[in-house]
Amino acid sequence: MLDEATRGLPPADRRSAFTNAPMGIALTTPAGVLVDANPALCRMLSMTAEVLHGQSVLDLVHPAGRAGASQAHATLLADHSQPMRHETRLVHADGEIAVQVTASWVDGTSAGEPPHLVMIVEDITDRKALEARLLHRSLHDPLTGLPNRLLFHDRLQHALERGSREHTPTSVLIIDLDDFKTINDTLGHPTGDLVLVAFAERLQTVLRASDTAARLGGDEFGVVCEHTDRAHAELLVGRLRDALQDPLVIEETTICLTMSIGIGLAEGGADPAHAHPQVVREADAAMYATKRLQR
Structure with missing residues (x-):
């Protein structure tokens, strides 16, 4: 000194x-x-x-x-x-x-x-x-600005721990954009990136303050919904589908975007260690089941 x-x-x-x-x-x-x-x-x-x-x-x-x-x-x-x-x-x-x-x-x-x-x-x-900038960058998707997979799982863990303490349900949505590969192949990856950004913006318009939307990778997104049962999660899905009724306009190109969504539910009071992987698997399986039905 x-x-x-x-x-x-x-x-x-x-x-x-x-x-x-x-x-x-x-x-x-x-x-x-x-x-x-x-x-x-x-x-x-x-x-x-x-x-x-x-x-x-x-x-x-x-x-x-x-x-x-x-x-x-x-x-x-x-x-x-x-x-x-x-x-x-x-x-x-x-x-x-x-x-x-x-x-x-x-x-x-x-x-x-x-x-x-x-x-x-x-x-x-x-x-x-x-x-702070480096921490934000490590936890957020650089394209859309949404939380990335790491932060998604962190927020899910916190939601499940709160649900365990307060005996409230937690819902997870897994969302996959339909035929996104076709958009990339026909319009190019730069346009595909703009579609992802536009979808992320639409997604955020229907969420509550307590919901966390994340880009999990590629054209896959996830949403953590605290204190939300299946009925209310389905209402959120309905709002999101309504938000996509209007086509996206990307650089003067009109794109009609559809998506497949699966819902996973962890009941209130569930053990977070068991519920965390289970609720994600449930939502993921439901999303793929929906995608198969739409083919």
């Missing part, structure tokens, strides 16, 4: 290191009251050192993060031997920033310097935004 890195330097050099450091640095009392802030931290927070002086660091933390920051602070006070590292968000006049705070305890000196904390504050807003 700063005190360790500058130990043995003359006071003027230590002050220069504090002032010119590229990262934010705060000196606080053991209770977390700001005693001094370097220019980098002032710029980060859009506040002067005079305004920051005397404020509690916790007052700068976003309300949603104060409990976690308070716990991290308590951990440091309980064990002075280990630096504390904690990610949180700080608020300022222009909004908020994501930061990583690394804090260490500094004992008082024989010269009369009281015990205090040194906090290194790093702005990680860009890094967290990149992480």
Whole structure:
């Protein structure tokens, strides 16, 4: 930490290191009251050192993060031997920033310097935004923007766990577009991609806020319907078929799209570990049965 890195330097050099450091640095009392802030931290927070002086660091933390920051602070006070590292968000006049705070305890000196904390504050807003984009990309289909198969199964697991606790049914729809290969073969894959995007948009217009639609791969889609019995799942199927009554118009080409849909049902209170694969298999089998009847 700063005190360790500058130990043995003359006071003027230590002050220069504090002032010119590229990262934010705060000196606080053991209770977390700001005693001094370097220019980098002032710029980060859009506040002067005079305004920051005397404020509690916790007052700068976003309300949603104060409990976690308070716990991290308590951990440091309980064990002075280990630096504390904690990610949180700080608020300022222009909004908020994501930061990583690394804090260490500094004992008082024989010269009369009281015990205090040194906090290194790093702005990680860009890094967290990149992480969020990468996470979104890993869980969503890049073409339609819908959740992908991985997120579909995660949402299904959560729905089944809730249904087990609250004894409510969960329905799954598996949807396959009919003769999609013909669209790709006759109109080309770029047009086929636009059809998938247009269908995803139609699908989302009929869903409730609690439903999760996903692209499972190719022209196969799935929907997780929480707190939904078979009768209500069939109503959703009816709304989706109504939504496809109007042909799609893709680059001046009119396409009449049909689909095969299967419904799977997990009764309320079912064991999620057993119900998860079973409800998907049931919906998948029902979808293929429907497709065979339509041939």
